[in-house]
Amino acid sequence: MQIITPGMRLIPEAVLANDAALFRTIPETPSHADKSLHRVVIVGGGAGGLELATRLGRKFGKRLSVTLVDRNRTHIWKPLLHEVASGALSVSHDAVEYIAHASRHGYRYRIGEVVGIDRAKRQVFVAPSFDDDGRQVIPPRVLGYDTLVMAVGSVSNDFGTPGAARHAIALDTAEQAARFNKRMIDACLRANAQYEQLSPGQLHCVIVGAGATGVELAAELHKSMREIASHNLDNIDFERLIRITIVEAGPRILPALPEELASATARLLIKLGVQIRCGIKVTEVTEDGIRLGDKLFVPAELVVWAAGIKAPEFLKGLDGLETDRINRLIVDETLRAVGDKNVFAIGDCANCALAGEENALPPRAQTAHQQADHMAKVIAARLAGRAEPAYRYRDYGSLVSLADYGAFGSLIGGLKIEGLVARLVYRSLHKMHLKAVHGLAKTMMASIGEMIVRRARPRIKLH
Structure with a gap:
């Protein structure tokens, strides 16, 4: 059996098992760096991980060995994935190629998916990479580290909702966003080619979750679907038939914004014809739409899941490191993982609660940006033999x-x-x-x- 994951495909199930026996037979991969250099391995090339690798490469040059590991070959800023989904942004124009970027900024890039670590030996286990035809491109590897920084971000949390994983599309990766974009264009072309009446839910899109991603996507889809329809797709009345619905379990949209701004946003969306349903949970996602509560069914051809996040599953029980209920690594005031002085976490995969605060910092791009900047100071302190500074967050x-x-x-x-x-x-x-x-x-x-x-x-x- 093989498990399909985003990025490079076809990772054998045995490699993803928690048992690291397979990797213990593999010698540590040479870094081709001076053995006396402090080795920093950064897992995850999102906003925080890429910014940190860039800062360290520029600042320390040959005085530090910096390796960035990511299963993808390119980076795109995650807050813009809704624009990729709508077609307003092209990945080919705006993505950062890790290989080229690493060579220009003084760090190493290694492609692959990290599936485990050995904290005692300070090693990272990287699964083999396969191409789309199932042929191995790069074998499994073991990377040594002196400082390990987990920056793997987050993925959508469907809370176990029946049918969500199969029938709804999340916007966690550029590949998912591009897949939704193609599905949206195909939906418009299909409807235009039909001369009979459309089926229930056709050209309807439901967005589950009314945070920033869901709300911004609704506006972008309103614009994009009408833009597509204007390209000689004139067999049906797209203006009348296109329908976008936002579903939110909470009492209002945009809970992170002041109520006054959330209300202004809601009024604008309603003016555009977007339907907003708050205070009701999605109980099932089907091939033809979503079920709300026990009785209500909303037909839809496209369903996007943008409600809630969690850290990747492999972090849970990562060689004994402490995690919370959504798999985030618990870190202290220096961003160090609880229980290991050599492992740190930044961004969405870190549960960082500052002194005097009950809740962890919000999973925002500005949080990852600030933590990457702070982590560079932590590593500088470790190199100099000084105590690591405490992290201070500023909400902009x-x-x-x-x-x-x-x-x-x-x-x-x-x-x-x-x-x-x-x-x-x-x-x-x-x-x-x-x-x-x-x-x-x-x-x-x-x-x-x-x-x-x-x-x-x-x-x-x-x-």
Whole structure:
């Protein structure tokens, strides 16, 4: 039997087993670095992991051995995956290629999925990589470390809802977002080719979860599906037949934003024709739609699951490290995993509750950004033999952008912004990430180039 996972395909089930017997027969993979160098292994090339690898590579150069391990070959900023799903953003234009980026910024990139660690020997187990035809590209490897940083992010949590894993699409990876985009385009083409009446739920999309991802996706889909329909798909009335519904178990949308801004966002979505259902749980996802509660059924051709997160399953019981109920590693005030002085965690996969706070920090891009910056200071302290500094989080606020229709946000001190100002601040967050990854000069040049290229290419991806 073989288990299919995102990224490189076909990882044998034996490799994913908790028993590390297979890897104990494999010699440690040579790093081709000076043996006296402190070895930092970063698992996960998301926002936090990539920014940390870049900072360390630039700052320490040949004084430190930095290795980034990720099962994918490219990186895209996760808060933009809803734009990939809608077709507003193309992965081919905006992705960062790890191999090229690593060579330019002084760290090593190793492709593969980490499936376990040996804390006593300070080793990381990396599963073999296979191509789409099932042929092995890279064999299983064992990487040694002196400092291990887990930055594997999070995945959608369907809470065991029947049918969700099979019939709903999550937006955890670029591959999932691209798959939804293709399914959306196919749905429009299929409906346009039918001359008879559409079936119930056809051209309907249900988004489960009304956090930032779900709300922003609803606005982007409203824009994109009508953009697709404008390309000579004139056999049916798309304006009348396209329907988007947001379902939220909580009492209102956007619980992270002040109620005033959430209400303004809801009014705009309703004006666009988006249906909002709050205070009701999805009890089942089927091939034809979703079931709400015991009796209500909402037909839909497309279902997106954007409700709740959890850390990847392999973190649970990771060689005895302590985790919470959603698999996140418990870390102390320095971001060190409880029980091991050489293992750290940042971003969505870390349960970090600061002194005096009951709840862990929110799973936001700004949290990962700040923790990557702090982790670079921790490693600098470890190299110098100093005590690791304590992490301090600063909440810069929350923002939501609804395609071209509007934007709302709350900044430091409760300052509320909306419209063009909010949209510019929202876009600046991505630019900050690009600056951390590429540097100021390249980010400025890329931004200017994007402004020019955008006028020459289609407004939406149609393939």
